[in-house]
């Protein structure tokens with residue numbers, strides 16, 4: 001499982017993640033919700049090694065995530081889809097996908113993974129040779145997720161996959177994440193401001209405010225807690 005204990009991350013004077021502790025069972029989905037600046041991205045970036053923690057611990061099974069460089073984190077089955085649909089605009093859709101599997105070298109199963117990804121996102125299959133810069137926002141997000149899946153991760157860290165997308169595309173992407181998790185036993189940490197969509201597919205949820213966990217529990221219980229909704233979830 002993913003075990004996070006008293007994790008703290010500072011950006012200079014700003015304490016972005018403040019003694020955060022939670023566990024995520026293998027094969028489950030935990031939603032991390034909270035307002036702008038709550039520390040959600042900083043939490044994911046700490047887990048994938050992009051920023052250094054100040055204290056605390058984070059283990060994925062027996063792997064100490066805080067001790068590894070980002071390139072090693074991916075080898076231990078952890079994939080991070082950062083905020084902002086980050087794809088490489090100069091490369092084609094297919095080249096972007098291939099990048100996700102780079103560390104797998106000549107693994108013959110890479111082609112199997114690619115066809116699985118294209119089954120999940122058929123739109124990408126229709127656009128393999130197109131430049132990534134020609135994709136719509138939703139298609140770029142599909143590509144960013146698809147590229148992460150090319151690494152055949154066991155733990156997927158998703159940062160606001162719904163940001164700026166039309167409701168129908170959001171629904172499709174969340175449905176895909178949910179189906180994939182149930183089919184493959186993938187473990188998911190889903191950072192979202194779109195609390196309604198995230199809580200609908202999550203098993204558990206934590207609510208962050210100013211870097212601290214202010215509520216946690218079963219996703220259903222969080223979703224139906226009216227005072228939490230008013231105070232932190234904005235609906």
Ligand SMILES: Nc1ncnc2c1ncn2[C@@H]1O[C@H](COP(=O)(O)OP(=O)(O)OP(=O)(O)O)[C@@H](O)[C@H]1O
Pocket residue numbers: 011012014015016034035036037038039040041042043083193
């Ligand atoms: N590189 C950085 N340097 C300085 N401060 C930073 C840096 N990155 C984040 N912060 C600060 O840390 C806090 C948490 O930011 P973070 O990006 O983790 O929030 P978030 O919950 O992901 O917000 P959003 O929903 O807007 O994406 C904010 O106050 C932010 O200004």
Ligand SMILES: [Mg+2]
Pocket residue numbers: 040041042083
């Ligand atoms: Mg963020």
